[in-house]
Amino acid sequence: MNFIDLLEQRRFLGENIDKAVMSVVNSGKYIMGPEVEELEKQLADFSNVKHVIANSSGTDALLLPLMAWGIGKGDSVLVPAFTFVATAEVVALTGATPIFCDIDTRTYNLDVESVKEALKKSSSLGLNAKAIMPVDLFGLPADFDPIIEIAKKHSLLVLDDACQGYGGVYKGKKIGSIGDAAATSFFPAKPLGCYGDGGATFTNDSELYEKMLSIRVHGQGENRYHNVRIGLNARMDTIQAAILLQKLAIFPEELKKRDEVAKKYNKAFEKLAITPVLPEGYFSSWAQYTLCIPKGERERVIKALTECGIPTAIYYPIPLHKQPGYAHFPSASDELPVSEDLCDRVFSLPMHPYLDDITQQRVIDAVTSILGE
Ligand SMILES: Cc1ncc(COP(=O)(O)O)c(C=O)c1O
Incomplete structure (x- = not known):
């Protein structure tokens, strides 16, 4: 018995996936081919959100909005302590300080009382609290209403770490559409996984979207060799997008x-x-x-x-x-x-x-x- 049986899915989808992969192989468009844009469109429809950026991993998907918001040294970002390391890692990578919060005893998601304590800690350390990152742990959406309320009160941005939560729904809203941005992972073992690493970032904010597009490809400006900011190589491989299109259908x-x-x-x-x-x-x-x-x-x-x-x-x-x-x-x-x-x-x-x-x-x-x- 397998903990997660990825091969079992191939019995249903294997042939379609193999065809989709070979079609990319024969197209020669291995990086950011047309399947990537098609996947972004379909994910946006699925999640009821304006913009989606397909990218290289859940970790990069979280890093893109933090970088685009200019979060860095002297800032703090509030994260739960009971999560995968990448939630805090991306904050540390920007130079900002993650502040660990406790979680609710029953949902295992961010506890708002602990968030209030973290805000006091942030001020006492002379840090500027900039964002809060709820995690949809084990697939269960975080309790967004009180989080968004506290975020509004303290002018914090909300980045949903939906790396485990894609496909979830919170009070009628699809995961991906909640907060200022959300990020998911397509690591093979995730509910929607590809055959390697992959991720996506979601937002309704068009200005943020434009900046993230640039950061995804080395901070590009008018073209690839015009670089207007520090960026990443966070592109998605076309083969992964082709696989995800097949998987999204089911x-x-x-x-x-x-x-x-x-x-x-x-x-x-x-x-x-x-x-x-x-x-x-x-x-x-x-x-x-x-x-x-x-x-x-x-x-x-x-x-x-x-x-x-x-x-x-x-x-x-x-x-x-x-x-x-x-x-x-x-x-x-x-x-x-x-x-x-x-x-x-x-x-x-x-x-x-x-x-x-x-x-x-x-x-x-x-x-x-x-x-x-
Ligand atoms: C909560 C959480 N955040 C971030 C990530 C990072 O995703 P990836 O492995 O695709 O970089 C994961 C993946 O396991 C995760 O579970």
Whole structure:
């Protein structure tokens, strides 16, 4: 059994993808070919947003708006401590200071009370708070309403780290369309993944879009050899765009299947562990299905599951404010108790749209018997 079965999808889409890839190979337009623009159009339609910039990874997709906003030394950006490292990494790369915030005990997404503390910390350190980066962790949209309210009050920009959340919906709004900008990742294991690295940045702000277009290609101005700002090589390969176009066509169906898998897990485990919540009005892309169990239990449970042939993963074993490369950055408060506690208690189970009933039942039976011991 695989934790995420990428090859299973090829049984449905393989032929179409192979044709699309060969068509790019035979076109000779390997970088930023017409498929890239077509993908941007289709992603904009899918997310109900004005502009999309397809690019080289989720990390670059996050970096583009931060650079375009001119965020840098002396500025702070508020990020959760319980996330993948890239959320804070891109802030540090600009020269700005990430300030780590705690998360909500049930949704595992940014806790607004901790954000308020982080704003006080930012001022006490003499930093200018410029932006806030909610993360749609494990696919669950962040609680944007209170975040946007606090952002407005303090003139902060909102960058949604939707690297796990693409396909999600928050109170009728598609992920990608919320905040001043959003960024997603097409890393192969993501709900919408390509066959390598890829990402996309979303915005309704046309001025920001123009700047990001320039930054994507070395800060270009009128042409490739006219460089008006510091930029990146953050282009998307045409082959990846061609693959994503094929995958996007079946993405809504896959999202439904993920949701069915998650609901079945939730029903099976609700009395055995803390199962993921799905607040009213939210749709999760279920990038991960994560259980939380009492401290000290995890090692035994994972070992027993491994012996039964059930793969697991731990997202995340160390909160970012305790990571050696990041511990020197400030946190909203001396301790971030929810993030610290969860890192010792969570583990994720196999989750993908092609998890058939028999395989899922094997997971359910094993988890039920091990957690029930
Ligand atoms: C929350 C989060 N942010 C950023 C990234 C970075 O995306 P990529 O690996 O495509 O650069 C990831 C990818 O795992 C992620 O999960």
